Amino acid sequence: MKNTHSKNPKDAHVYLIGSGIAGLASAFYLEKDAGVPGENIHILEKDMIAGGATDGAGDNEKGFVVRGGRMHEMHYECYWELLSHIPSLEDPNVSVRDESYEFNERFVSNGQARLLKDGKKLDVSSYGLSLAQQKDFIKLTYMSEKSLGDKRIEDWFDQDFFETNFWYIWTSMFAFQKWSSLAEMRRYMKRFIHLVQGLYKLGGVMRTKYNQYDSVVRPMKRYLESKGVHFDMGREVIDIDFNLSADKVTATVLLMKDGSEIVLGENDYVFFTNGSITESTDNGTFNTHAKLKGIEESGSWKLWKKIAAKDPSFGNPAPFCDNVDLQKWYSFTATMKDSTFHDYMENFSGNVDGTGGLVTLTDSNWLMSIVIARQPHFPNQDADVKVFWGYGLYPDRKGNHVYKTMAECTGAEMLEELYYHLNIQDLMKPVTAAGKVNCIPVSMPFIDSLFMPRLAGDRPDVVPAGSTNFAFLGQFAEAPKDCVFTVEYSVRTAQMAVYGLFDTDKEVHPMYEPTHHPKHLIEALKAISN
Structure with missing residues (x-):
């Protein structure tokens, strides 16, 4: 049955969960x-701060925290169009989009120290894929998503694949694991194949001027x-009550x-952000570790579970939230009232801040990566304060130097492990002793939940x-072909919801499909065969 559209939008009330x-x-x-009308739109948020996963908070004294960073690229058609209408935080005459474009013209991603081993840069000009692995790569892009079912990446590629430069770059950049959804990896390969030739140096990756809370969420909230x-x-x-008849679904x-x-009246609407990758997170301190929480501390996961039991069209949250040990990883944010680390990394990597992006320690048991964004990363960050972010994909493994799991480590211990891998322990001792360093670890139990193997229907349609x-x-929610773990995906589902339930003269922006451009295919083939 065709979904009905609002006949009187001026009288409609919409509740956004x-x-x-x-x-x-x-x-x-x-x-x-x-x-x-704006006054008829209510955003219901269980927390006291807006933004979800597009976050960033803190100050110079207590330390800053970014749980993660969202990488962007030029072909986020929905996202950039949206931000073209939003005045920037600092200049109402400039849109967030134009501010971001200008920023990325000045600070172009060109990582010179993408992968390290023994504290030294690795040559990543070759992805190191065997002929058989190249064939597997190409074959995967031409498989139908339906045929892949809930296969894992490790079900498709041989074990040697997971020791190649390509995999280290891919897993650290996107946070895919060996056990992640093969179908999701296929979507990424097709959606971002135009970036494959430059992945080893983060070519084509764009970022916002500040962390995404200050650069995107605050301006949007103000608007x-x-x-x-x-x-x-x-x-x-x-909980949500529904009137479920044979051919109609109505929230009541x-x-x-x-x-x-x-x-809810007859002209009232509900849009629900089901599931969350940053639910139940916990912050530790410089001297305490972050605690691992779960579904009981969450809001959206419990709510989705409740309503999913009421109707099959509401999807199946279980694959996405019932395996915390496979979905979690830990991140940390360091705040330094000293430039020693920052200066060392600039000289070592050959990148000024904001141009290098991810640096991954391939011999780290935690598979630790760090990012030094353009400074300041926060509008309220003092000029003599430096901030960087890092994360580890394997938090249950013991460190190479600090003989604890990453999950058990304090902020101080996470930095000690990092210094060990970079061979800068002696360099950083005086800085730590002077009390000029803070580091806040964060546990994120659901951060990789969107990559868990799933079947068709597990993600519900945007408009059931x-x-x-x-x-x-x-x-x-299901946006066919597009890639989860991107801001573009979230904005696309917003367009699908609004244009699906309201009569407008607008259509959802078409997704950029680089596989339709022979030039991108040829460049990608050259890159993976190098």
Whole structure:
């Protein structure tokens, strides 16, 4: 059955559960394209800060934290178009898109120290793929997604593949694991094949001027508030009642954690960001480790589980949230009131800050990587303060130097392990002794959940069949062909939801498909055969 559209958008009320980029983008399109008045749009957020995974927080004294960084590229058609309408944080006459474009013209990604071993740079000009592995790579791009089912990457490639330069670059850049979804890897290969020739130096990767909370979320929140959109912080939805008939799906009541209810009228709508990669995270300190939490501490996972039990069209969250040990990794953010580390890395790598991107320690038991963004990474960061971010994909392995699992390590111990791999322990001892270093570790139990092997239907359609007023948003709703773990995916689902439930003259932006361009295919083939 065809989904119905709102007949009177001026009288519609829309409740957005979750304030991540998908929710913010939905509010934008509802007001601009669907004609829903801003004051009729409510963003319900269980936390006290908006932004979801596009985050960044802290100060010079307590230390800064970015749980992760979102890499961008030029062909994020939905994302950049959205940000072309949002005034930047610092100059209302410049859009976030134009600010970002200008920033990336000045600071071009060209990593000179992409992979390290024994503290020395590796030659990554060759991806090191055997002829058989090259054939497997090409064959995978031409397989149908349906035929791959819930296969893992390790089911397709031989074990030697996971020791190649290509895999070290791929796994550290995108956070794929051997046991991640093969279908998801195929989507990435097809969607980003135009970047394959430059992956070894992070060619084509774009970033925002500051961390994404300050560069994207704050400007979007300010813009939406100027339109009258309500940000109802600290309000958690714990269940949704539906009227489920043979051919219609209608949300009727939102049940709130505080015991209140939001009864939905006939022209009211609900958009739900189901699942979250940053739910249940925990911050440690310089002297304490981060604690591993789980579903019990989450909001969106528990809510999705509840409603998924009510109707098959609401998807299946289990593959994405029931295997925390396969989905978790740990990150850390270092704040230094000293430039010693920063200066060393610039001289060692050959990259000024903001141009190098990921540096991966291939001989790290944790498979640790670090990123030094352009400084300052926060608008409130002092000129003499330097910030960098890192993460490890294997937090349950014991370190090479600090004989503890990464999960058990304090911020100080994570830095000690990093210094060991870079052979700079003596260089950094005086800085640490002077108390000029802070490092905050973060546990993220669901961070890789979107890459878990899944089957068709596990991610629900953005607008379920027969829906009259309900949509899913974000990384765990299905946007065919596009790639999860990207801001583009979240914004695309926002367009699909708004344009699917409201009559507009707009269509979802077509996805850039580089496999339709022979030039990109030829360049990629040359790169993998080198």
